[in-house]
Amino acid sequence: MVQPLTYFKESASQTAGPYVHIGCTPNFSGITGVYDTDLGSGSMVNDQTRGERITIRGFIYDGAMTPLKDAMIEIWQADADGYYNSPSETRGKADPNFFGWARQPGDMNTGEFAFETIKPGKVPFRDGRPMAPHVTFWVVARGINLGLNTRMYFSDEEEANAADPILSRIEHRVRVPTLIGKREGNTVTFNIYLQGENETIFFDI
Amino acid sequence: MKNTPPETTPFFARDREWHPPAFTPGYKTSVLRSPQRALISLEGTKSEITGPVFGHNILGEFDNDLIVNYAKPGEMALGERILVYGRVIDERGRGVPGALVEFWQANAGGRYRHKKETYLAPLDPNFGGFGRTITDEDGGYAFKTIKPGPYPWPNGVNDWRPAHIHFSVFGHGFAQRLITQMYFEGDPMIWICPIVKTIPDENAIKGLIAALDMQNTIPHDMRAYKFDIVLRGRRSTFFENRKEGN
Numbered sequence: 001m002v003q004p005l006t007y008f009k010e011s012a013s014q015t016a017g018p019y020v021h022i023g024c025t026p027n028f029s030g031i032t033g034v035y036d037t038d039l040g041s042g043s044m045v046n047d048q049t050r051g052e053r054i055t056i057r058g059f060i061y062d063g064a065m066t067p068l069k070d071a072m073i074e075i076w077q078a079d080a081d082g083y084y085n086s087p088s089e090t091r092g093k094a095d096p097n098f099f100g101w102a103r104q105p106g107d108m109n110t111g112e113f114a115f116e117t118i119k120p121g122k123v124p125f126r127d128g129r130p131m132a133p134h135v136t137f138w139v140v141a142r143g144i145n146l147g148l149n150t151r152m153y154f155s156d157e158e159e160a161n162a163a164d165p166i167l168s169r170i171e172h173r174v175r176v177p178t179l180i181g182k183r184e185g186n187t188v189t190f191n192i193y194l195q196g197e198n199e200t201i202f203f204d205i
Numbered sequence: 206m207k208n209t210p211p212e213t214t215p216f217f218a219r220d221r222e223w224h225p226p227a228f229t230p231g232y233k234t235s236v237l238r239s240p241q242r243a244l245i246s247l248e249g250t251k252s253e254i255t256g257p258v259f260g261h262n263i264l265g266e267f268d269n270d271l272i273v274n275y276a277k278p279g280e281m282a283l284g285e286r287i288l289v290y291g292r293v294i295d296e297r298g299r300g301v302p303g304a305l306v307e308f309w310q311a312n313a314g315g316r317y318r319h320k321k322e323t324y325l326a327p328l329d330p331n332f333g334g335f336g337r338t339i340t341d342e343d344g345g346y347a348f349k350t351i352k353p354g355p356y357p358w359p360n361g362v363n364d365w366r367p368a369h370i371h372f373s374v375f376g377h378g379f380a381q382r383l384i385t386q387m388y389f390e391g392d393p394m395i396w397i398c399p400i401v402k403t404i405p406d407e408n409a410i411k412g413l414i415a416a417l418d419m420q421n422t423i424p425h426d427m428r429a430y431k432f433d434i435v436l437r438g439r440r441s442t443f444f445e446n447r448k449e450g451n
Binding site: 006007008009010011012013014015016017018019020021022023024026029030031033034035036039062063064066070074076077078084085086087088089090091093099100101107123124125126134136140141142143144145147148149151166170175179183184194195199200201202203204205 | 242413
């Protein structure tokens with residue numbers, strides 16, 4: 001006999017289901033009068049927020065190349081200087097005018113999602129090397145049994161992307177572009193493919 | 206909130222044999238929505254270890270009382286009155302304080318208040334079907350609601366969901382983000398549900414079944430169901446946080 005390891009098991013995930021918007025974005029789903037606003041909705045920036053204004057737009061496609069119209073997307077990102085607005089951020093204090101987290105449903109008719117945010121700064125990897133600017137994505141929907149994690153990097157950061165410790169170690173180089181949001185002006189387009197030839201890289205984080 | 210320093214270590218790896226796999230053909234919608242390539246492992250960086258914190262200022266007075274939060278003044282939702290309570294803990298058994306817990310459910314007849322819902326059971330004009338709360342310093346939470354009804358859904362020709370409440374939980378790091386469902390002790394529908402059956406391990410399913418708790422039942426008012434939620438644990442601080450930039 002040895003001493004027991006007294007760990008609990010994480011609660012098993014279950015799909016967010018078709019009605020996730022009732023619980024997480026009720027005003028969007030048409031149920032008004034309970035919450036003033038939907039948590040994480042609206043622009044992520046105000047007049048004082050530091051950084052370059054961008055809008056991230058995209059669709060989430062299933063294996064039949066049909067956009068999901070019932071997904072919920074959350075993003076988490078650093079501020080313009082690369083600091084997270086979180087108690088676990090120990091390197092410095094993040095921009096108080098940038099929360100760093102937002103939640104958006106896909107449009108009920110088209111499925112398109114959009115986030116009004118700023119371009120994040122570089123955050124160090126565990127060994128201190130800088131990671132290229134990126135936004136963490138979490139996607140849930142009916143038919144997705146466990147939330148999917150991915151990252152969006154930026155097409156206008158070729159040099160930083162080439163040196164990024166995560167991107168640079170991906171064996172199948174042909175898949176790397178699935179993690180790159182395409183920047184045109186202040187719009188960054190990031191489509192997520194759940195299956196198929198261009199299946200997005202998802203991470204076990 | 207206890208005056209303890211925030212934790213900055215990476216999370217325990219997620220046990221992917223315990224969670225449902227992405228591709229579960231018994232739950233038809235998963236077939237075209239399941240990534241088919243291997244996930245790429247990404248040990249926790251700052252981007253995964255950190256996460257947003259929500260203050261109590263976001264909460265309204267009745268956000269944790271679904272019996273009244275949508276009801277007309279002086280009225281209440283119809284159904285079996287229940288108190289759902291428990292703790293949000295991590296895999297080490299530590300309470301997770303300040304966790305935002307959101308929940309949503311069908312009404313007593315099994316009908317959701319949603320445009321795309323077509324079940325013939327009627328809406329309850331006094332029931333919205335959602336609420337939220339933030340855990341206390343021990344990770345405890347509680348809310349009042351009515352017991353949701355089971356309902357049929359388009360999957361197999363005769364598939365029914367057991368009575369359940371959806372939960373969305375934020376821990377302290379974005380890697381802890383979790384959505385799950387709570388079921389009710391004694392419900393025979395649990396074991397024939399294709400969504401429940403996406404979970405391969407029977408013990409993992411049992412971990413989602415709330416226990417009827419007569420000790421915390423409020424006499425002549427509402428029965429209590431206890432539902433603890435376990436989020437990923439964090440590594441100890443030994444040999445962590447030593448590297449530059451971490």
